[in-house]
Amino acid sequence: MLARTCLALALAAAVALPALADDAKKSPTPKELLAKAAPTEWRTPDPQNLVYMDLPQGRVIIELAQDWTPAHAANIRTLIREHYFDGTQVIRVQDNFVTQWGDADGDDKKKAKSIGTAKETLTPEFTRKGGKAYPFTKLDDGDVYAPEVGFSDGFPVARDPKAGEAWIAHCYGTVGVARDTGAETGNGSSLYAIIGQAPRNLDRNLAVAGKVIKGMEFLSAYPRGGEPMGFYDKPEQRVTIKSVRIAADVPEAERTPIQVLRTDSKTFAAVVDAKRNRRDDFYTRPAGKIDLCNISVPVRDPSKK
Amino acid sequence: MLARTCLALALAAAVALPALADDAKKSPTPKELLAKAAPTEWRTPDPQNLVYMDLPQGRVIIELAQDWTPAHAANIRTLIREHYFDGTQVIRVQDNFVTQWGDADGDDKKKAKSIGTAKETLTPEFTRKGGKAYPFTKLDDGDVYAPEVGFSDGFPVARDPKAGEAWIAHCYGTVGVARDTGAETGNGSSLYAIIGQAPRNLDRNLAVAGKVIKGMEFLSAYPRGGEPMGFYDKPEQRVTIKSVRIAADVPEAERTPIQVLRTDSKTFAAVVDAKRNRRDDFYTRPAGKIDLCNISVPVRDPSKK
Structure with a gap:
């Protein structure tokens, strides 16, 4: 049983975007995206x-x-x-x-x-x-x-x-x-x-x-x-x-520790896109578009990262 | 002197939109437009x-x-x-x-x-x-x-x-x-x-x-x-x-007396246009456009009209 599980995991790891029945349709959350942001994607004003x-x-x-x-x-x-x-x-x-x-x-x-x-x-x-x-x-x-x-x-x-x-x-x-x-x-x-x-x-x-x-x-x-x-x-x-x-x-x-996500970063683009095309258990009809002023630029407290 | 003034007034009254140097460039205010709205342009919900x-x-x-x-x-x-x-x-x-x-x-x-x-x-x-x-x-x-x-x-x-x-x-x-x-x-x-x-x-x-x-x-x-x-x-x-x-x-x-300006009325169209193209002593560069959600539909207390 264990071996088969390991094999399944190994196969899954080889696929860039594993097609998981429901999850495949869900957009990532900003939290998930920000957790993966590279340190260089954050700037200190x-x-x-x-x-x-x-x-x-x-x-x-x-x-x-x-x-x-x-x-x-x-x-x-x-x-x-x-x-x-x-x-x-x-x-x-x-x-x-x-x-x-x-x-x-x-x-x-x-x-x-x-x-x-x-x-x-x-x-x-x-x-x-x-x-x-x-x-x-x-x-x-x-x-x-x-x-x-x-x-x-x-x-x-x-x-x-x-x-x-x-x-x-x-x-x-x-x-x-x-x-x-x-x-x-x-x-x-x-x-x-x-x-x-x-x-x-x-x-x-x-x-x-x-x-x-x-x-x-x-x-x-x-x-x-x-x-x-x-x-x-x-x-x-x-x-x-x-x-x-x-x-x-x-x-x-x-001072109050604060960093702002770079708006020229890949993670910012992904956060914007996840909101533009939000699809999850609640949002079943993604807007497909987003207005400039509907976009918040993420900030974080780097002392809590 | 009085006669000349009266003549000037009479001539002005014959012109639909008298070209008053500065005022000609100014957009009307919502207040001015609403004051002239016909009673039928207001609806009682x-x-x-x-x-x-x-x-x-x-x-x-x-x-x-x-x-x-x-x-x-x-x-x-x-x-x-x-x-x-x-x-x-x-x-x-x-x-x-x-x-x-x-x-x-x-x-x-x-x-x-x-x-x-x-x-x-x-x-x-x-x-x-x-x-x-x-x-x-x-x-x-x-x-x-x-x-x-x-x-x-x-x-x-x-x-x-x-x-x-x-x-x-x-x-x-x-x-x-x-x-x-x-x-x-x-x-x-x-x-x-x-x-x-x-x-x-x-x-x-x-x-x-x-x-x-x-x-x-x-x-x-x-x-x-x-x-x-x-x-x-x-x-x-x-x-x-x-x-x-x-x-x-x-x-x-x-009850609270309240009426809403009809959104299919000429006055509503004029109010929207005055905001879209607002130009006065303060706003010198009219936006020229207006977003749906930037438009407030005027309401009034008919007991105070």
């Missing part, structure tokens, strides 16, 4: 690009889009290092749209907190035009809003090759730079995170500062504000931000 | 299809998709009328996915609340095949997931004309019927609402019970659950539902 925003509910980690909006990233670092954000608040939560934070008195010049040495206005960085090449892993599923979409170093990107323009898409978790009506009025002192259906009509109209890679569940669950655009009508509803720091400024032992 | 779910935070109103999933609507009405849901709870909130409610002990046969005369299993109504015609206002912007999309009596609908199938899309606010692995195991005793990026891969795998037309901001803002699929790990995190009723069973004077 540059701590100069990682923002720790500590809220009473927990830590939010944002990766700044240094290669896409460098002037905004620089101004945000200045604001953070001069402790501008410490004690500012979550001032707006508009359902199915954004959670926004900053100085509640920011629009009142007499009361507004000083932005210190940070710049008051910035040249818009709404799209990236021509110039330097950037990594791009194309998603072949199509897109309603742009001629091409894909990922670039973890960011969901849309582009128009004919116009020679590319931009980070406003997907769930994308962090943007709030501004007034003038295109140059956004300076990073007020930021927002997308908490609903991707409002892609914001694309190319605002600068994207980066994306939340951990802690979205804190930003998305605050009570919605009572004013028309979701600003809190009662000041006591605002949540006060304990501190905002750049990870590089935090002693290494106190 | 059948109170037999309206569900009032009273939560400690406020009232959620769901319109049942009677024409799409009639067997499920009937079973849900039975459950509601036998007070099944009163005292059940919000048991799961998975970030960027769903808020689910029902009996916390529903999976434990010994402890589960009786579903009374409601049916334990139902023939799946995941898609609508051939047969009776249904209203359909096509959206010409394309879709990643389906050959055609549009609206049918207020519901976001996707369809595959070749296969002769149509289904309500899982957009923000869509209410679905939770089930176990068997396709027939959903009976309406546990429901979920979409609270994040439209998970269109659920389409055709689950029955859609209807959609939230008021009160999404309560369902979307609960703390996310600590278990892997967002189920609450601490029973005290669950929110208890005060009552669930069919509007038709509520004395007329106590």
Whole structure:
């Protein structure tokens, strides 16, 4: 009996994809795929690009889009290092749209907190035009809003090759730079995170500062504000931000270990495909397609791997 | 001076769309368009299809998709009328996915609340095949997931004309019927609402019970659950539902007045187009396209019109 089992196993091992009646039809789970990822498929974000925003509910980690909006990233670092954000608040939560934070008195010049040495206005960085090449892993599923979409170093990107323009898409978790009506009025002192259906009509109209890679569940669950655009009508509803720091400024032992799956890796492609064609005991009709903003880029705590 | 002004006004009134330098480039706001809607462009949902779910935070109103999933609507009405849901709870909130409610002990046969005369299993109504015609206002912007999309009596609908199938899309606010692995195991005793990026891969795998037309901001803002699929790990995190009723069973004077803009109306088409091509002091680059799930169907309180 044992011998026969061993023979069966030996034969099975010689087959690349053993046809197991039911399992053959099942797509692998992200967990299964990630467990097999090579160490080189994970990247450790540059701590100069990682923002720790500590809220009473927990830590939010944002990766700044240094290669896409460098002037905004620089101004945000200045604001953070001069402790501008410490004690500012979550001032707006508009359902199915954004959670926004900053100085509640920011629009009142007499009361507004000083932005210190940070710049008051910035040249818009709404799209990236021509110039330097950037990594791009194309998603072949199509897109309603742009001629091409894909990922670039973890960011969901849309582009128009004919116009020679590319931009980070406003997907769930994308962090943007709030501004007034003038295109140059956004300076990073007020930021927002997308908490609903991707409002892609914001694309190319605002600068994207980066994306939340951990802690979205804190930003998305605050009570919605009572004013028309979701600003809190009662000041006591605002949540006060304990501190905002750049990870590089935090002693290494106190940093939150985090790695992001490379979006140009084979495992990422497999994770995307497993979701696109998910088929298991529950999902019996795979979608066959996937929207850019339906793809979450896996992160992990490397200390627990 | 007065005479000249009057003349100027008279001339302006004779022009259908006066070309006002800046304003000519601006798209109208939904508010402006809705203010001009004809009374017949608003519909009053059948109170037999309206569900009032009273939560400690406020009232959620769901319109049942009677024409799409009639067997499920009937079973849900039975459950509601036998007070099944009163005292059940919000048991799961998975970030960027769903808020689910029902009996916390529903999976434990010994402890589960009786579903009374409601049916334990139902023939799946995941898609609508051939047969009776249904209203359909096509959206010409394309879709990643389906050959055609549009609206049918207020519901976001996707369809595959070749296969002769149509289904309500899982957009923000869509209410679905939770089930176990068997396709027939959903009976309406546990429901979920979409609270994040439209998970269109659920389409055709689950029955859609209807959609939230008021009160999404309560369902979307609960703390996310600590278990892997967002189920609450601490029973005290669950929110208890005060009552669930069919509007038709509520004395007329106590009903919440509500009307929904007809999705086959000119005003709805104009509202969609104003969002698709939004251009004003803030939005200087109109998207030119709009995704099915980026469109909210306007509702109003007719007592305040």
